[in-house]
């Protein structure tokens with residue numbers, strides 16, 4: 001079985017980031033590079049991490065007018081990421097154009113409702129109804145737009161799986177039992193996310209901030 005865990009490398013310094021990724025390399029299935037890393041190191045940083053040979057997940061969470069998002073997708077072709085994120089809330093035309101502009105081996109997945117938000121936050125953004133309904137609505141939009149899948153929390157992934165059988169489903173906000181949630185509000189354990197139908201589990205601080213990141217990555221792998 002391929003390891004579904006992607007390490008979120010949310011670290012601004014290049015050398016420590018590459019070193020961390022190298023140290024846990026055999027116990028994760030891929031590396032996720034997000035805004036912090038990409039803003040600090042751009043294409044060069046992605047190339048450096050790419051040398052480790054693991055699949056790369058470029059988490060840019062693109063959200064803009066369709067033309068701008070398509071342009072950004074073209075601009076990252078050379079990096080050949082395995083996965084790229086856009087925000088589902090950007091709307092159907094943006095999602096369609098993002099997919100059309102992506103490299104042929106890149107999966108485009110749409111972030112539904114950030115795992116750092118709960119229903120109170122949702123109401124404050126003007127959306128009434130449950131987090132569950134909002135995730136399913138945006139997942140349906142992503143599916144209609146021809147995307148490969150979505151990012152959602154472990155609370156909704158089973159419901160998304162039942163409405164989108166072959167969707168590629170990514171779950172962040174994953175915490176090993178008793179792990180500190182930090183700014184995450186909708187969390188589940190790695191095993192729960194996997195059992196509920198996730199294809200990829202995104203794990204950051206439970207590994208990167210552990211006293212022994214290798215032991216933490218191994219311990220998560222053993223629960224799966």
Ligand SMILES: O=C(O)c1cc(=O)[nH]c(=O)n1[C@@H]1O[C@H](COP(=O)(O)O)[C@@H](O)[C@H]1O
Nearest residue numbers: 008034113114115151172173202203204205
């Ligand atoms: O798209 C993501 O990866 C993402 C979506 C989401 O809803 N929540 C979320 O936490 N993430 C990312 O997943 C990672 C979670 O990191 P930790 O909370 O440290 O495990 C971060 O890199 C976030 O940017």
